[in-house]
Amino acid sequence: MARFPVADLTPGMRLSRAVHTDSGMVLIGEGTELTEAHINRLRTMDIESVQVELERRPDKTREEMLAELDERFRKSLDSVYMKRLKKIFVEHIDESFNNNGNPGAAQSD
Amino acid sequence: MNHSTIMETRALRSQIEGIATLPTIPSVLRTILRVIEDPKISLKEIGSFISSDPVLASRVLKVVNSPIYGFSGRIASVNQALLLLGLNVVRGMLFGVSVFEVMEKSMEGLWAHSLGCAVTARIIAQKKGVEEPEEVSVAALLHDIGKVALHLKFPEEYAEVLARAEAEELFITVAEERHFSVHHARPGAWIAEKWNFPKNLVEMIGYHHQPQLARNVPVQTAIVHLSDIIIRARGFGFAGDRFVPPVQPAAWELLNLSDEEMKSILGEIDEGLVRAEDFLQFDE
Ligand SMILES: [Fe+2]
């Protein structure tokens, strides 16, 4: 789930929280799959962003990511090539944590 | 292979090839297949065919502007897409966009796996300076089409194969071989051949787990093979099993990517996948 700028919405995105008018009436219900018409309506109103469901990688800790990596590579580490590939992945994960603390956290609540 | 296995494989092949007539294939796919099957059809005719169907046209534009191809947001019309990508690529892509529902129904996560594999393959193909990276992307998008074929033709048996792979911690290819005596790459190539896909595409699909056997496009086939492994290792989507299968040493050597190159590829994949996220589900 993430706040998403109305300007960038595309049809097919699904609201994870209802959009209300100033008076508190439900304008578009939770779970609605947005159509072109919905988006145009939102754009004419003074609403900057809405909550939408995004298929994003759940934010995981470095340890969780490494544990999953171990599990996925469990059956192929006989191969020297796979050992090397795994090592590259581990370094990649480490680097992504060093760069932004928590990858993928930028847009989520 | 003994005699009875050859007979079995032959029977399997003719069953798989009959899939075009299955009622479970969405009507839009059936129409597309008719268009794809006609080798004489021109770019212009395909363009007007696509443009006449708004759902299809919007899907095509969504795909060509997706991170699969790396032209993001710059292609505004179907005709422009056809000119930029060429007929063969668009044929494969049309097939890809039309099978995504079937893909998702066959195996939850297979669409994401295929999409991620296509993004990865495009990135590696560009890095390796392959002449038509889009062709490799299309092959990667469709590489596991044999899983869809097996599911469509043998839904119950294929569900059993999947359950087995899960319970016994088998690679999907091994579980498939135990049941059908071949794994999904061969049915994938049969169906691609039957539907008149370009022969390079058939080769990449057919040998994506044995890239060392590819004769015409060995580098491209090695790229699809490695992309499948990388995207599984990345944990994106689901391909039928939980484990990354080993890379073919010859393919790794052929591509000869340094650790630094591999890392920069992984970085580009992360970016491509973030942009691919809203693309995982289509709107009607
Ligand atoms: Fe495969």
Ligand SMILES: [Fe+2]
């Ligand atoms: Fe695959």
